Amino acid sequence: MDFISILSIFVLACFVGYYVVWSVTPALHTPLMAVTNAISSVIIVGALVASAAAGVPGAKWLGLAAVVLASVNIFGGFAVTERMLAMYKKKDKAPAKKEAK
């Protein structure tokens, strides 16, 4: 791909990001940060390329280290987002007020 087509994708994605993020409700800003953090670990793709290639051992080990770091983020980020989102509840339709104290 030539530079200009990559740049076009980037610029358009910035605009998409701008509009999509403004539509996120402020109540979910913490999960937003957690999930953006998880997806920015897509950098694992680069780490995988580095660790998959034969030839330069230094690059391979750096790649593997990056795979570990990015995986912590991917699994941790999505899991903690899931945990947070599961807590957001609407008002009970039939108010069950007497919960265990």
Add this chain to the structure above:
Amino acid sequence: MEVHAVNPLVAFAYLVAGVCFILALRGLSSPATSRAGNRYGMVGMAIAVVTTLVTHEVASLPEILVAIAIGAVIGLVTARKIQMTQMPQLVAAFHSLVGLAAVLVGVAAYLNPGAFGILEPGGLDILKGSRIEMGLGVAIGAITFSGSVIAFAKLNGNMSGAPILLPGRHALNLTALAAIVILVSLFHWDTPTLFWAIVALSFVIGFLLIIPIGGADMPVVVSMLNSYSGWAAAAMGFTLHNTAMIITGALVGSSGAILSYIMCRAMNRSFVSVIAGGFGADAGGASGGGAAKEQRPWKRGSAEDAAFLMKEAENVIVIPGYGMAVAQAQHALREMTDLLKEHGVGVKFAIHPVAGRMPGHMNVLLAEANVPYDDVFELEDINSEFAQADVAFIIGANDVVNPAAKTEKSSPIYGMPVFDVDKAKTIFFIKRSMGGQGYAGVDNDVFYMDQTMMLLADAKKMVEEINKALAD
């Protein structure tokens, strides 16, 4: 190996991954669709990882799988164990990992450019354009890493939240930043020294940039580092010609930037002034007239007073702040609202955008304590209701209810949008003692108002006592 002869199927798979990530953020527009959004994110990530593995000659699959497994275990255990009050630290720590991963990938690409398909056709040199992109990616990654480590230490209490001000820091930081820009642009000459200099300098500057920023400005810093981690991923995406990385990087970058903007606006501070740091360093001295304010009369209330008055009230607005998180009072608070609702009292929660240590922190804590999200309101949506409110119940917040922001031009928080609690008939203000002040270090007139009762105690203990009194 030669990914860049762009196999259309591979490019398409990365595009699909990118679209999944867009849908992941889109889902967060409402709590109802948010979990589906998160699943899209996971699907996108799975597509990206699998595509990469099946389209490369993988010489070391077992090692890679072990690496992923190690990361997965650490990540899942952390995600399960972490307390919701510690979310800001966790996010800062995660940012640092993205930053470090970006640096490692950049260095690996530099050492083994052939694997990434960024060599000059037929040559052994790395493409000029790729070198610049790589330099940029590594620089942003390193800044993200060291900046996030400092932010983590400050949020986690390993390091004082007070700003650390080095003499001549502005000149120092600007010089270092300029040096990085120059080095990156010089990097089209392939000299290893240059590359390592960029890496080293970027680590240092990330550190220097964050140490002068005080605890109260951490929501901005965390959002800003969020943005950086995105730009780092995007820069690596440019280097590796990978659409998934570019789309994601752009999304994350703009997301963090918008959050920083929202936080700055909510504090009426310019982004530059936050980044320049030092806010809250001269606390105490700045408020002035210390002796005079000591003598102003204030009323002390008790848990019984609070319980009695709130029981009789028609509607109560609760304003939680960082102090609630510190005292872990969210569960007791939810119990209090349940008891009040049994007495037919309407209870609403009012959240200031900068309450807590990261955007949306309070909302998560209340959600954790099972407060329904339709009882929780943002500043603009609820501020007009204080005039009709019988009770404003302030727990662990201070600066966000300070009327000085509206009236006193000399105040450091002047112009910051605040809750009009002074319009409520009665104000209960839970605070540990009269001595402590908000992060901005300014006195608060609300303490001394006729309708205010100060409830001086640990937030959780006080709310528990109120609950006892309500239950009687």
